[in-house]
Amino acid sequence: MKHLSLPVLSLTLLLAACGTQTAPAPTKAPQAAGPALQKPADLAPAAGRARNLSTLNVSEAWRGMTWRVLGQEGDVVRVGADEATDPYQGDTAATAELPLLCLNPDGRPAPEGLKLDFYNGWAGGEVRLTPPVAGSALTSRAMADLLCATEFGKDWRMAEFHDGQADGQKGGWRFSANGTLNTENRFWVAIDDQNANPWNSDGVRPDAVVPDTTRVLGAQDRAGLLKASEDGRELVFRSDSPLLASLKEGMVLASRPTEAAPAGLLGRVKAIEVQGETTTVYTGEVTLEEVIQDGDLDAAVALDEGSIDYEKSGEMIRAQRAQSQGNLGAQRDFRLFSFNKSPFCLYDHAQRDLSCDDGAAGGLRSRVPSTNYATFDGQLSAQADAFINVSIRWFSLRHFDAGVKLSQSARAIVDAKGSYSWNKAKDLTQWQVTFTPITFMIGPVPVVITPILVPTVGTDGQISATLHYEVSQTFNGRYGVEYNKGSGWSGISEHSANVNSQPATVNGTGHAHAYVGAKGILALYSASTSGPQVFVHAKPFAEADARAAVVVGQSASFEICPAVGVRADAGVAFPLITSSTWQAQVLDWKRPLPCWTGGQPGPSNPGTAYTDLNLNFTSVTGDVEVDKIDPQTGVVTRIGNLSGNGTLNIVNDLNLSGETIIRVSSISRRSSGVFGSYRRNIDLAVTAGGRTVYDPAPTGCTSCHSAEVYRFTVDKSTGSIRW
Numbered sequence: 027m028k029h030l031s032l033p034v035l036s037l038t039l040l041l042a043a044c045g046t047q048t049a050p051a052p053t054k055a056p057q058a059a060g061p062a063l064q065k066p067a068d069l070a071p072a073a074g075r076a077r078n079l080s081t082l083n084v085s086e087a088w089r090g091m092t093w094r095v096l097g098q099e100g101d102v103v104r105v106g107a108d109e110a111t112d113p114y115q116g117d118t119a120a121t122a123e124l125p126l127l128c129l130n131p132d133g134r135p136a137p138e139g140l141k142l143d144f145y146n147g148w149a150g151g152e153v154r155l156t157p158p159v160a161g162s163a164l165t166s167r168a169m170a171d172l173l174c175a176t177e178f179g180k181d182w183r184m185a186e187f188h189d190g191q192a193d194g195q196k197g198g199w200r201f202s203a204n205g206t207l208n209t210e211n212r213f214w215v216a217i218d219d220q221n222a223n224p225w226n227s228d229g230v231r232p233d234a235v236v237p238d239t240t241r242v243l244g245a246q247d248r249a250g251l252l253k254a255s256e257d258g259r260e261l262v263f264r265s266d267s268p269l270l271a272s273l274k275e276g277m278v279l280a281s282r283p284t285e286a287a288p289a290g291l292l293g294r295v296k297a298i299e300v301q302g303e304t305t306t307v308y309t310g311e312v313t314l315e316e317v318i319q320d321g322d323l324d325a326a327v328a329l330d331e332g333s334i335d336y337e338k339s340g341e342m343i344r345a346q347r348a349q350s351q352g353n354l355g356a357q358r359d360f361r362l363f364s365f366n367k368s369p370f371c372l373y374d375h376a377q378r379d380l381s382c383d384d385g386a387a388g389g390l391r392s393r394v395p396s397t398n399y400a401t402f403d404g405q406l407s408a409q410a411d412a413f414i415n416v417s418i419r420w421f422s423l424r425h426f427d428a429g430v431k432l433s434q435s436a437r438a439i440v441d442a443k444g445s446y447s448w449n450k451a452k453d454l455t456q457w458q459v460t461f462t463p464i465t466f467m468i469g470p471v472p473v474v475i476t477p478i479l480v481p482t483v484g485t486d487g488q489i490s491a492t493l494h495y496e497v498s499q500t501f502n503g504r505y506g507v508e509y510n511k512g513s514g515w516s517g518i519s520e521h522s523a524n525v526n527s528q529p530a531t532v533n534g535t536g537h538a539h540a541y542v543g544a545k546g547i548l549a550l551y552s553a554s555t556s557g558p559q560v561f562v563h564a565k566p567f568a569e570a571d572a573r574a575a576v577v578v579g580q581s582a583s584f585e586i587c588p589a590v591g592v593r594a595d596a597g598v599a600f601p602l603i604t605s606s607t608w609q610a611q612v613l614d615w616k617r618p619l620p621c622w623t624g625g626q627p628g629p630s631n632p633g634t635a636y637t638d639l640n641l642n643f644t645s646v647t648g649d650v651e652v653d654k655i656d657p658q659t660g661v662v663t664r665i666g667n668l669s670g671n672g673t674l675n676i677v678n679d680l681n682l683s684g685e686t687i688i689r690v691s692s693i694s695r696r697s698s699g700v701f702g703s704y705r706r707n708i709d710l711a712v713t714a715g716g717r718t719v720y721d722p723a724p725t726g727c728t729s730c731h732s733a734e735v736y737r738f739t740v741d742k743s744t745g746s747i748r749w
Contacts, residue, residue: 066145066199070096072110074212077158078122088228089116090161091187091220092124092212096200102137103153103207104146105185105215106200113187113199113217120161120224125213127185128154128174129203140202147190147197153205154178154245155213157282161224162324163467165231167216176470177244179268187217234321234469241269242470243281243291252304254287258551261291261307270305273298278317279309282465282472289463289553290474292317314416314473315423321468323416338460338553414475414548414560416468427508427518428548428560428598451484453545460553478547478555482563487538500524505562505594505612517596517612541567541593564594564613591616636742639677640713641690645724646671647707648732649693657685657739680742690736692725704729710736712747719747 074094091113097104105127111117118124129151136148156177164170171183190201214224221227243251250267254260261279263270273279273295281291293309294316336344414428459479466473506518543565550558570588597609643650652666652674666674680686694704707726712719725735738749 069111069199070094070106070108072108074108074110075210076110076118076122076124076212078119084119084121084162085228086119087115088120088162088224089222090118090120090122090164090214090224090227091116091217091222092118093127093215094212095207095209098206098209101204101206102140102202103205104200104202105153105207110212113220113222116222116224116227118161118212120164120227123158123160125155125158125208125211126164126170126173127213127215128156128178128182129185129189130154130178130182131189132181134204136202142190142192144192144195144197145199147192147201149185149189149201149203150191151203153185153203153207154182155207155211157465158211159214159467161214162231163469164214164224165233165469166225167218167223169225169233169469170214170216172470173467176242178246179244184214184216187215188219232320232322234471235319236317236321236469236471237319239276240278240280240317240471241273242472243269243279243284248281248284251281251284251286254284254291256554257557258287258289258291258293259309261287261309263305263307265300265303265305267305270298270307273307278312279307280317280471282474283463289476289549290465290472290551292474292551313423315418315421318418318468318471319421321416321418321471323414323466323468323473333461335460335462335553340454340456340458342456343459416473418468422511423509424511425509428506449486451482454481454483457481463553474551476549476553478549478553480545480547480555482543482545482565483541484543484565485538485540487569503564503592503594503613505564505596507560507596507598507608507612509598515598515608515610517610519594519612521592521613521615537569537571539567539569541565558599560596560598562594562596562612564592566590566592585621587618587621589616589618634715634745636677636680636714636740636745638675638714639680639740639742641666641674641676641688642711642713643668643673643708644671644711645707645709645726647705647726648695650708651691651693652676653689653691654679655687655689656681657687662689677742680740683743685739685741687737687739689734691732692735693732694730704731706730706732708735712738714745714747720749722749 074092076092089112091111093105093107093111095103096106096108107113129149130153131149131151133150134152136142136150140148142148154177156173159173164173167184174182174184188196188198190197190199216223225231247263247267247269250264250269251261252264253262269279275295275297277295279291279293279295281287283290291309292312294312295307296310297308299306299308334343334347336347415425417423417425458481461477463474463476466475502522504518504520508516508518510516543563545561545563547555548560549555550560552558568588568590570586572586592613592615593611594613595609596612597607599607641652646668650666650668650672651664653662654665654676655662663679665676665679668674676688690708690710692706692708694706696704705726705728707724709724711721720738722736736749738747740747
């Protein structure tokens with residue numbers, strides 16, 4: 027096989043451009059000898075869609091020949107070549123997904139009055155079109171015939187260039203047959219005496235081998251499937267469905283999507299119950315290596331906006347479609363969400379919860395508490411591909427890989443106020459994008475994948491006073507899971523990024539971390555985020571460590587050291603591949619950015635020593651204990667107590683030179699004998715020389731123990747304080 031094989035099956039999860047391509051112009055080639063390939067003078071103009079959403083990098087020579095419908099009169103259809111058809115080298119890339127033209131040559135006579143000649147023969151049968159199949163799945167003429175027989179019955183095969191006859195002689199280029207076909211799409215047709223087929227235009231590819239115990243639902247069987255449970259384990263058929271005539275316990279059922287099972291089916295038959303006009307088939311789990319003896323999956327597709335299943339996607343995605351009047355176009359870069367108009371309450375410490383969205387399609391909740399909160403402002407734009415590869419040899423999985431290729435632009439602005447710590451994360455399901463199922467073929471066996479993309483947001487940190495920072499970054503990554511026989515599971519991680527940070531400010535100390543990410547899910551034979559799947563969670567993050575210092579008579583200054591990075595987790599919850607769940611962090615990349623420093627001018631007389639340092643306590647519930655700690659020896663000395671609001675001047679308790687650490691503890695007080703009655707609360711402001719030098723946020727709780735609540739360091743001789 028000469029085509030460039032990739033280790034990925036790349037199917038774009040997010041609105042990748044490609045769309046529908048027009049019928050390609052044929053490549054000129056020397057005509058072969060013999061009248062059968064002499065081009066007729068009256069070829070129809072090129073028309074019909076040749077949809078190719080593939081992003082696989084393959085040889086230009088890997089092609090197949092296509093025809094289209096030329097006319098329909100009653101139940102007689104005329105099919106054949108047009109100006110786009112190239113019967114010498116093929117006219118359409120083998121990566122395109124087109125129906126096969128199938129023929130049941132039962133020898134029926136031509137309709138009376140039908141004019142026949144060499145270029146307009148009668149095929150002596152009925153024609154039908156299969157669902158679209160990638161040309162790359164047509165590994166031989168025998169495999170193409172098997173696909174037709176699987177879909178329509180044992181007497182069906184792929185139609186061929188020379189199937190039309192006139193006066194008992196084979197013709198070429200066009201023919202008529204019974205049938206009613208869709209006139210919009212082009213379709214694959216075989217040609218036996220030229221290398222213009224997907225299986226011989228660019229070398230030979232091995233056929234998949236499927237055991238007799240694997241049964242694939244054909245068109246009549248899919249129509250006869252009346253109902254399927256959500257997990258696909260209980261199937262109700264019409265009893266006249268052809269499949270049931272030879273179905274036995276222990277066999278495997280596989281199907282592309284149907285009306286009753288929109289994500290396809292795969293399962294081993296456990297029991298069959300005939301109930302008159304209906305038959306119920308019960309199935310259990312089965313692995314792909316039990317379904318296929320030998321086979322490979324090598325394909326790539328890109329999806330545009332037309333591939334989204336809006337009914338199963340989040341309400342904000344549906345709202346975007348409504349606002350665009352259903353015309354988002356085949357945009358490659360899709361803005362999942364934007365919070366630019368107003369920040370929302372990312373974390374409310376009083377509620378101990380993320381409050382990212384109020385569930386209304388109109389927008390985000392903008393409620394922000396007065397203190398003890400973190401807000402988030404920013405946006406996420408992304409495009410994402412997913413990849414999957416399967417290689418099975420003699421009922422043994424040799425290789426499997428899957429995951430997500432993500433290109434993302436993220437901007438995060440975080441503001442925090444208060445004195446608390448937090449750690450929260452949430453899936454933004456209202457922006458979930460669910461795509462229509464995609465069917466790939468390993469031989470006649472359909473492999474059905476439903477791509478799902480779920481934006482995520484999270485934050486954690488610890489803050490005292492206030493913090494503001496902003497970081498933007500763009501990155502490209504490929505993350506996933508890989509299995510190789512003999513070595514087991516491992517992670518896949520490739521990454522590149524560009525970052526940019528803006529000036530930040532702080533009043534106090536703290537650490538804050540926030541991310542906006544995307545969780546890519548490849549659900550196999552399922553449209554659920556909790557079913558069999560490969561998943562990747564890429565989280566581009568921004569974080570900052572902050573420290574502020576105030577010097578009486580000099581200035582207030584701060585330092586913030588930000589960092590950006592990407593963390594990615596990948597895993598597999600895939601009974602079809604492995605009996606156990608596997609998950610690991612596949613990337614933990616972090617880049618420190620230059621620290622930001624700043625300040626504001628203070629009064630004159632810089633370097634003046636403290637002559638007073640007052641600890642002013644208000645809103646006190648319980649008791650207050652103040653200790654000093656020697657930074658050299660660690661010795662702790664109690665320097666003050668309060669049983670309520672009040673002020674302590676601690677300047678005489680400070681070391682004459684060097685630093686002194688001050689620790690403030692809030693002591694719980696109970697109103698009864700039960701633990702639930704314990705309460706504590708405290709608000710501190712530190713003043714020196716008539717001005718405030720430290721004003722942390724208040725803190726309090728109920729049903730809680732006593733605890734240290736503030737700690738800061740003072741240098742009496744230089745008149746400075748830091749925390």
